[in-house]
């Protein structure tokens with residue numbers, strides 16, 4: 001398995017392509033990713049949950065033809081299969097799974113109810129891999145598959161505890177992506193676990209040090225810089241390798 005660091009070479013890799021499939025873009029970081037890519041002239045298919053109007057619909061109205069909206073709840077396998085069926089025959093340069101949830105940061109894992117543990121783990125760890133497995137054939141052989149991880153998924157950097165279930169879910173996500181990468185060793189796709197920084201969103205809270213504009217333009221730049229570099233990269237929004 002190739003697990004590479006983001007190089008600092010002088011060769012400028014191409015941008016991560018024009019056709020983007022973005023999962024979980026109703027608000028927060030996903031919405032900002034859609035906005036950034038739309039402003040960049042990329043063709044975006046972005047998903048929301050359910051049939052209600054979201055901020056993504058407002059954004060799509062201001063980018064006529066640039067943003068197509070589809071629906072999927074990533075925890076519902078039949079919805080993932082249905083999305084794949086609707087998109088059959090299409091090809092994307094980048095699949096990015098952003099959808100994720102947090103739970104209350106206080107309390108140990110042992111104090112967490114089984115339902116809450118299941119909700120966070122199923123959403124953040126199991127479901128992204130189900131989405132990737134189901135939709136991977138829509139991604140160009142030299143394209144990119146990325147998923148929103150977190151710096152809190154780092155086992156090595158967990159020296160203070162806290163946010164135990166969320167941390168565990170992102171660490172599990174990272175491990176599942178390593179298994180995926182190992183199974184796809186020798187292929188040409190770029191695989192990315194992205195740590196966007198601690199950002200002010202509904203999930204990140206108002207006390208986070210970064211605004212969306214500090215994170216997301218850099219996330220996009222980092223994804224572009226990794227295009228053409230096969231193997232699995234666990235990096236933050238500034239392209240810095242995160243310790244596993």
Ligand SMILES: NC(=O)c1ccc[n+]([C@@H]2O[C@H](COP(=O)([O-])OP(=O)(O)OC[C@H]3O[C@@H](n4cnc5c(N)ncnc54)[C@H](OP(=O)(O)O)[C@@H]3O)[C@@H](O)[C@H]2O)c1
Nearest residue numbers: 026027028029049073074099100150198199201202203204
């Ligand atoms: N903000 C941070 O500081 C931070 C730091 C590290 C990592 N992250 C990660 O970044 C990602 C986005 O976080 P955010 O801060 O933008 O959170 P957010 O504002 O709460 O947005 C979460 C997004 O995920 C979607 N989502 C949740 N569960 C879903 C499901 N089962 N199926 C489909 N979509 C679902 C939500 O859709 P609905 O509107 O339908 O709920 C929403 O679009 C998450 O994976 C999070 O773990 C965030």
